Amino acid sequence: MKTYRGGCHCGAVKFVIDAELSQLTRCTCSMCSKKGALFCYVPPDRFRLLQGDNDLTIYRFNTEQAKHIFCKHCGIHSFGHPRSAPDLFLVNVRCLEDFDLENQAYEVDLFDGRNWEAAFKARQRNR
Ligand SMILES: [Zn+2]
Numbered sequence: 001m002k003t004y005r006g007g008c009h010c011g012a013v014k015f016v017i018d019a020e021l022s023q024l025t026r027c028t029c030s031m032c033s034k035k036g037a038l039f040c041y042v043p044p045d046r047f048r049l050l051q052g053d054n055d056l057t058i059y060r061f062n063t064e065q066a067k068h069i070f071c072k073h074c075g076i077h078s079f080g081h082p083r084s085a086p087d088l089f090l091v092n093v094r095c096l097e098d099f100d101l102e103n104q105a106y107e108v109d110l111f112d113g114r115n116w117e118a119a120f121k122a123r124q125r126n127r
Contacts, residue, residue, distance in 0.1 A: 001018050005096065008095065016047075024106050027112075066086075067086075079092060
């Protein structure tokens with residue numbers, strides 16, 4: 001477990017997570033595929049928002065259960081809460097300062113969010 005600092009582009013939003021970044025997730029839903037985000041799941045006790053509470057805003061669509069959170073000023077989506085596990089933080093590892101995406105070893109799980117119900121069922125079976 002390592003501590004990583006993260007945030008948006010303009011610097012308004014800053015947070016710290018404790019995570020093991022060996023297993024990342026990519027999602028095919030209409031939102032994530034446009035954002036191109038790579039995610040890790042972080043339990044609430046390992047996520048600390050340092051600043052930016054008032055700079056964040058939420059976008060919802062479809063069932064409106066997932067919270068796609070982004071910075072009001074620069075538009076960067078650094079974290080959110082997934083529909084599949086609303087209590088967890090879904091952190092965009094592209095927004096972590098001390099994680100070198102290009103040179104780190106990690107596996108990427110594909111979550112087929114475009115077919116959310118089937119993908120969720122399949123993942124439950126695999127656990
Ligand atoms: Zn920002």
